[in-house]
Amino acid sequence: MLSVMHLAQLNVAHLRAPIDAPELAEFVALLEPVNTVADEAPGFVWRLKESESDPTATVIHDYGDYLLVNFSVWESLETLWNYAYRSAHLGVLRRRREWFLRMAEPYMVMWWIPEGYIPSLAEGMARLERLKAEGPSPEAFTFKDAYDSSEAVSLPAAAEARK
Template sequence: MPHLVLYTFGVLKSPLADPTPLTREFYDIGEAVYRKISQHPGYLAHAEAANGDLGELFGADWGIWGEFAVPNWYSKGHTVETTALAATLSLWTDLHPAFDAIYTGLHREALNRRYDWFERTGHPSHVLWWVPDGVTPTWQDGVSRLEHLHDHGSAPHAFTFHHAYAPDGTPSRINGIGPKGDQVHR
């Protein structure tokens, strides 16, 4: 059975190493959100650095998730002191559980505050796609698909929750979210 991949990317207003209370708050909420999401039904796994260092993204060992990569529009730093981004790469059993985890509960509360922490870039903040069971996506896969989504819009290769596709490539809707006339996918 195919699995759903969710890649998220956002450019932060200040570097992750910034000692301000707002950055600390972002870290604290982020850690709580990850704990909650990892317990959500339908969650399978997410990319984690082997050394667990939150500030080192570019030089970290990501194991089977591949070398850390960012979209071409990211122009801020790449060092521990200057990195100003948040990115996630996760695997899910299906669209509905991933949607539910992202748009309800603690993560929804964090989304409501996203502009406290993130810049408005005009680029998509997430992309979804399907992989066969046993395939682990890489950071570069996420970047490629996010850039494709930005350049070409939703397609079975790279889509959003609001313009979703089923594993067979047909348009899908999640609980009424998405273009009218599309099938409901659960």
């Protein structure tokens, strides 16, 4: 029996200033509408939220004060692509240099997970580190070097997540 796989994605960005700084006010104002577009997008499954009641609350973590984390699960590579590059998200993405520092290393990673499994932020950060250290593989990849879910179904991590 073939398992249904979903796509986990993590991306990080280094803010140019604290999240409450005036120069980030426009970005913060765009968080709620862009997150709503994501939540309502075809193929969206889940995203990590700091608060259910405050859609502008950024995820609190231990990976650095100015590191913004976006972590979500999608039904497919195509549904994530459509959200990222064929929705209102693209307008915000095009302006990222206004709010975030340039990153010389990979800042986004994707991997396949069994349907119904929600990975931890620590797992996502480990996948990003793996991509940085080893390059793209079925365990950690990017849009440019994507792998099909069939290449991940038999990996040990997928089997472990199904338990």
